[in-house]
Amino acid sequence: MKQDYINISQIIKEITPKANKDDYAVCWIKNEVDGIEIDHVLYRNVSNSIFFLDPKLQWKIFKSDGSTSVGYILHLSKEVLNNPILSNLHINKVRLFNSGEVPLFKLSPGIEIRTQAILEMIDELLGSHLNHKDEAILSLLNTFFVYCDGQCNIKSIVSNNNSKTNVVYKFKQLVDQNILENHEVTYYAEKLNISPKYLNECVQEVLSVSSKSIIIEQLLMRSRHALKFSNQSIKEISFELGFSSPDYFSYFFKTHTGVTPSTLRKT
Template identity: 80%
Template sequence: MSLLSLMKPDAVNITQIINKKTLKHRRDDFAVCWIKNEVKGIEINDVLYKNVSNSIFFIDPKYRWKILKNSNTSSSGYILYLAKEVLNSPVLSNLHINKVRLFNSGEIPLFKLSPGIEKRTLAILEMIDELLGSQLNHKDDAILSLLNTFFVYCDGQCNIKSIASNNNSKSNIVYKFKQLVDQYIFEHHEVADYAKLLNISPKYLNECVKEVLAVSSKNIIIEQLLMRSRHALKFSDKTIKEISFELGFSSPDYFSYFFKTHTGITPSALRKK
């Protein structure tokens, strides 16, 4: 039986941001707003947020919101509406989306997309949109799988789990740490490098990351390196030597050793898949 078959037919809905004013869809829906192009802003509970191009907002149903744009001649992104039961489905509930305060934060979570993720974000949302309008067998399971991919990918690229909270200094440190890893991963591979940038000790940085994310600081760095490595190996024509130096490794041999240690296969083997 499909994982969405017991839910209401429009439990997942996706629309493009085309009209001059895009309003909240339904009272109880969670909303993921991906604002691609320049708009006047997004108004949430009568507060206007400007300069929001290339950003993703995760908005709890308790908020009133609307997106304002200059014209209705072209799309400025997508809005993904999700009923509560979708987030509570077994596939997505394991991500602890609510527990990491994506949708129930005291502040409005906004995430700037990292370079290169825009096309992949668009591809996932377009596939969800296409599936919603189809009659394919098991389409609901496929939609949930794509939603899972979307949230997991954003977690790596958009600092989802590290939303800053004024009430939790450790969360703030983790938020800044993940931002720095995203920014300096090509230069710095050691926890001590990031601790120095944050003006704290490596021990305290690791304590913060362990408490907030339940993984080590080194794990965050390794995962980011592996994500960048896989993408470069799969989607670029650069040589393994070029990729290794671009990612900040001292030699192609060390890059291959690192990659095989954490994935079980060599960079050249991944390329042949």
């Protein structure tokens, strides 16, 4: 893989793509910037977002100069995207970079930590002389795209006014903040001052899943992490996640994964 097929840089200051550049750009904005301008339209409030930018687009990231990085710009050539490891991904099949719109992903809370780790590893590998680094970089890109296309994330298009997307994003923020105490859709709908029916309508339209499934997915994600990476007992995990009893937690986990918590812990 040639050196110029992939390039990554941190967003530390104002950025404009190089002239005559044919690469596709993936822009991850972790923290708030002054805005991103795409084809002469300025978009604000874009923190914790990933943009997919076609070479045909004119874009610019506005940020006050400073030493603090607020994200990454990943430049990818057509050769990289057509690599067999990446070419069969749904994210490529739907031609995200070539859809006539600017695809945008609002990352679900928690996924941003994994995103940063993946991009940092890509950055480190690109500057190294390790054996098999090309295979490692492609594997990391594959993982990055899988996370982007996961149902935990909010897929949309760049817009200054997308009310249903905003509802879903606020819903997912509330779930992340309150999942340990509240597992019911009704609770989150009340917090958002909307009906459960309308909340579900928004989630279905934006994510093509039910609002309840978002709560379930968040519980499963936290359950798996605790079972794999903590020394807590299954009883402690069940109560920490807000389940009424360890038996109900085990029933819930097996219903949605096909295995019991103790079985997962052993694997």
